[in-house]
Amino acid sequence: MTTSILEVNSLAKSFGAFQVLQDVKFQVDKGDIVGLLGPNGSGKSTLLNIISGFIAPDRGSVMLDGACISSMSTFRIVKEGLARTFQLPVMPQKMSVLEVAMAADTSMHGVMSTLLNGPSMRRAERATREQAMRLLDELLLTPVSHLPASAISGGQKKLLGIVCALMARPRLLMLDEPTAGVHPNLRQDIVRALHRLNEQGMTLVIVEHDMHFIREACNRCIVLDQGHIVASCKPQELAANERVVQAYLGTTVAEPNRELIAS
Ligand SMILES: Nc1ncnc2c1ncn2[C@@H]1O[C@H](COP(=O)(O)OP(=O)(O)O)[C@@H](O)[C@H]1O
Ligand SMILES: [Mg+2]
Structure with a gap:
């Protein structure tokens, strides 16, 4: 059994003549929290875009629970149980935070609430609304749930992105830089929320630069450099990994610089 x-x-x-990813292969075990690291431009977001079906690879395949999802639509991939957040979430101006969360419901409730009339529609909509309000509360967005989604802070937009992904009730959630530009207080809240989700059985893949976050949140790391995987190890092994140090700090590595990665 896998x-x-x-x-x-x-x-x-x-992309044109520029090879962004080359022979990228790895596995994520059920229940893991995996950090996907690498310098800017190393291909992390492109990798997430391919796995979640937003762009097609030139070669290779992606399997979710043993089933090939490489040629599925993004919507179908979400329905199969894999959701993701975006590095720079863009929110609509004319919808409230609650409405954006509700619109992300891919379940039967969500679909039915847009198709049906009368009491059935209201029942379906109520289920979607309750789910959205529960998740907004869990991600600390209840106080801003009535505001236009475009008016909340960058950090709150990241949290709303997580809520939207969770509306699909995924088994695997991939997050693209969930704490970048987020206030330190909110960062702790995000770490706690991610741990809670993991305790409930969700597997997480997190693109992140912040080594404190990686050590707090992840039990395994995959490091990309110039489109290649250069390491797959535990967070505490990163500082001793020559290829990781080279990827982040260049080829001539002075010993004190390792502290940047270890700290
Ligand atoms: N749609 C695209 N067209 C052309 N080049 C792209 C495109 N998307 C990403 N790139 C390039 O691919 C490289 C990797 O980008 P990206 O995956 O966003 O890296 P990361 O997320 O690790 O910072 C970068 O050099 C970027 O400029
Ligand atoms: Mg990126």
């Missing part, structure tokens, strides 16, 4: 929920097999992607 314990892996995600299998990425030999992915390659070029």
Whole structure:
């Protein structure tokens, strides 16, 4: 029996002549919290975009729970149990935070609430609304739930992005830099929320630069450099990994600089 929920097999992607990803392969075990690290431009967001179906790879495949999802639509992939957040979430101006969360419901309730009339519609809508309000509360957004989604802070937009992804009730959630630009107080809240989700059985893949966050939140790390995977290890092994140090700090590594990664 396989314990892996995600299998990425030999992915390659070029934009024009520029090869962004080359022979990228790794597995994510059920219940893991995996940090996906790498310098800016190393291909992390492109990798997430391919896994979640937003762009097609040139080569390779992605398996979710043993089923190939490579050629599925993004919507279908979400329905299969894999949701993701975006590095720079853009929110609509004319919808409230609560409405944005409700619109992300891909379940039968969500679909029915847009198709049906009368009492059935109201029942379906109520279920979607209750789910959205519960998640907004869990991600600390209840006080701003009535505001236009475009008017909340950058950090709150990241939290709303997580709420939207969770509306699909995924088994695997991938987050693209969930704490970048987020106030330190909110950062702690995000770490706690992610741990709660993991305790409830959700597997997480988190693109992140912040080493404190990685050590607090992750039990395994995958490091990308120039489109190649250069390490797959525990967070506490990163500082001793020569290829990781080179990727972040260049080829001539002075010993004190390791503290940047270890700290
Ligand atoms: N749609 C695109 N067209 C052309 N180049 C792109 C596109 N998306 C990303 N890139 C390039 O691919 C490289 C990797 O980008 P990205 O995956 O966003 O890196 P990361 O998320 O690790 O910072 C960068 O050099 C970026 O400029
Ligand atoms: Mg990125």
